[in-house]
Amino acid sequence: MEVKKKPEEEENELVSELKRQLENEHLTPVEKLRLLNDGLNNALNSAAVHVNSGELARLKSQLYLSGVLIHCIHVLSLHPSSLWGDLSAAATLAHLTSSCCVGVEPGPHSETFHRLFLPSVVDALLSLAAQLVNRAENVSLFRKVMDSVGWLLAAHTHLTEKVLSSIHYEQIQVCDDVNVSLLCVQMWIQTCTANSDFLSGLSDDSILLLLNEAIGQLALSSDSTVGGASVRLILLMASQLGRCLRPLLLSFRGLDSLLHKDWRGRGFDRGIDQLIALIQSEKNVVSQSQGSSEHVRAACVIQAAWRSYKTRRRVKSLNRAVSVLQRKYRARRKEQQQQKEAQLWEEELKYQVCVRRQQARRRFHQKQRQLLQLLPADQVQTYLQECENRAAVVIQSFWRGFRERRHYSSTQRHMLRRERAVRTLQRGVHTHTSVKLYISAAGYCLLRLLFCFFQVRRFLQKRRAAKVPPLPPFWIGQKGLTDSRRAELNRQVDEYIATHQSFRVSPEECSCLHEEVQLLLLSVLQTGAQQRMEEQRVEALLAHVHTQLELLRDAPPLSVVTETDADTFLSPSGPVAARARDAHNAILQASRLPWWRMLGDTDAGHVNPLGSTHVPELEEELGGLYIGGTVADKKQTQVDEVKL
Structure with missing residues (x-):
């Protein structure tokens, strides 16, 4: 009994x-082509029979890791003459190879698979x-x-840029056949429809190339199907990309007029x-943004x-600043040099003066010594x-002059x-x-003025009160009481x-209260x-005061x-x-006194410098004009005092 294999x-x-x-x-290219078609077809059919979908992915990974798919690429890259014109088998191998490349799990060789192997498959x-x-x-x-x-x-998706930039795809685009152009556009439509995230994964350059191909077909072809x-491809791209495609559409100027006319x-x-x-x-939006951008x-x-x-x-x-700075720096340096030279000259001059003074002193002492040598010995001490x-x-004359000048200056300062x-x-x-004189006179006048002001104020208050009609007594009946x-x-x-x-309360008590x-x-x-x-008396006094004030x-x-x-x-x-x-009299006498007699007085109102004996003389001299009358008036005043 045979054992069934896994x-x-x-x-x-x-x-x-x-x-x-x-x-x-020893296999020829045609034999390899047929062998690959048969082998891949059998392997894929056997894997597709199983219910488990992981078997198919495992088979594809095994084909890649074993190098079978690399042989497929080599065969597809050969010229048709090497295949003896068997293009149908080559197309079948291309279909099988693309099927084997979808769903592969390369494992640790993922980077090599995506960057090297898949681009080579697309190129083939x-x-x-x-x-x-x-x-x-x-x-x-x-x-x-x-x-x-x-x-x-x-x-x-990352193979899109490889396809659009391929030389072989450019040769396909150059072809004037309507069916070829239609198949290319349909390929992109099917790709976008099969994978809704296809366009979102592309770069801006790839999208622009794809859009350029679609618009190029509109500009070059006249077939309605193309x-x-x-x-339909452009609208599909617009629906999937949204606003990202609109700025790219504006880069193709005249597209709307082309669509409308042709x-x-x-x-x-x-x-x-x-x-x-x-x-x-999009043009309206861009025109507004273009205005702001302008x-x-x-x-x-x-x-x-x-x-x-x-x-x-x-x-x-x-x-200019550098030139000014240089000029100022040079002027400053020159000034410093001049100051230094002047200081050196001054020091040199001081040194020369000291030297010459010392030399003169030395010559004087030498001459004096010579003179002393000429004198006799008994006269030297006297000299x-x-x-x-x-x-x-x-020395004494100089000192005494200085002392006298100092004494004189100090004496002058003291004086x-x-x-x-x-x-x-x-x-x-x-x-x-x-x-004091001013205060005494002004104080008396101020007191008089204050008294007059007080009297006037009371008089005015009384006059205002008199103008108010008096209230009738409460015991008098109201006006109109009959x-x-x-x-x-x-x-x-x-x-x-x-x-x-x-x-x-009894009536007797009421009568007593009434009384x-x-x-x-x-x-x-x-x-x-x-x-x-x-x-009335106060009012009379106020009237008299007013009369006196007017006088x-x-x-x-x-x-x-x-x-x-x-x-x-x-x-x-x-x-x-x-x-x-x-x-x-006191004010007049105080004004005639010398200033040294007034040093001890503190209140002029309590001092009578003249005394009572000089009052009659002063009255006779002044005629009683400022002291309230003459001598006869004084007697009359004394009589009034006695009466009071």
Whole structure:
């Protein structure tokens, strides 16, 4: 009984057998092509029978790791002449190879698989497709190969850039056959439809190349099927990419006019309208952003011009600044050198002066020694003593002159200080005396003015109170109260008293209270009469004060005053006249005293320098003009005092 093998073992045996057969060096390319088709077909069919989908992926990985797929690439890369024109088998091998490359799990060789192996597969497939383009009878084979390329691109998005930049794909695009162009566009449509994330994984350059191909077909081809497929591809790209595609569409100027003029009325007007609306909407947005970008560009240009101008001016100013700095530095250095030379010259001069002075002193001493040698021995001591005396006299004269000058200057300073002190004291005493006199006179006048102001204020208050109408007494009836009304009110009061008799107060007590009230009312009325008399007296005094103030205000000057005019200013009151006369005499006597007599006085109002004996003489001299009258007036004043 035969033991049934596992699927993995069968697949490994198939791959190993296929690899062993391919390693035979005597096989021709056609034999390898057929061997690969049969082996791959059998292996894929055997793996597809199993329910587990992982078996197929494991088989594809085993084919890649064993190197079978590399043999497929070598065979597909051969020229058709080497295959004896068996292009159908080559297309089948291309389809099988692309199927084996989808779903492979290379494991640790993933980077090599994606970067080296897959691009070589795409290059081989496109090479085969380019060879099939030149033969019109091989359209079905070309479609099969392009479907294989699309299937491979849908699984591996990064191969798109390789396809679009391939030389073989450019040869396919150059072909004028309508079917070839249609198949290329359909390949991209199928790829985008099969994988919705295909376009989002592409770079901007790849998307631009793909868009360029679709728009190039619209510009070059006149077939409606190719145009419809191109429009459908662009709309599919716009739906998947969204706003990312709109700026790229604007790079193709005149696309909307091309669609409107050349492709309208071909059976796909709806797609054309959608594409034109998409382009127009993006143009409006771009026009707005372009206006703002133009403003930004203009601002950048202005800023660049201004900064360049500032830089040029700064460079020019730097040259001037350097020249100014150098000039100032050189001037400063020259000045320092001159100062140093002047200092050296001064030091040299001082040194020369010291040297010459020392030399002169030395010559003087030598000459003096020579003279001493000429003198006799008994006269040398006398000569030296005379020299010492003369030197002492000179020194003493200088010292005494200095001492006298110093003593004189100190004495002068002391005298000046004393004179300034005396002047300061005299000035202070005079100021103090003047202030006291002014204060005494001004104080008396101020008191009089304050008293007058107080009296005037009271007078005005009384006048204002007099203008207010007096309130009628409460015991007098209101205005308009008749005798009948008064009798009626008395009757009502009697009725009320009779009805509401008081049990606490008897009628006798009520009559007593009534009499007391009458007495109090009488005393109030008498007091009011006395107050009115006092007010009248105050008003009379205020009127007299006002009269006196008016006389003082309208008084004539002293140069034209007469005795009659002076009598009008005398006070009729004896005490007031006597007090004014004494104060005036004291002020006159104090003003005539020397300043040294006023040093001890603190209050001029309490000092009477003249005494009472000089008052009659002063009155006779002044005629009683400022002291309240003459001698006869004084006697009259004394009589008034006796009467008071």
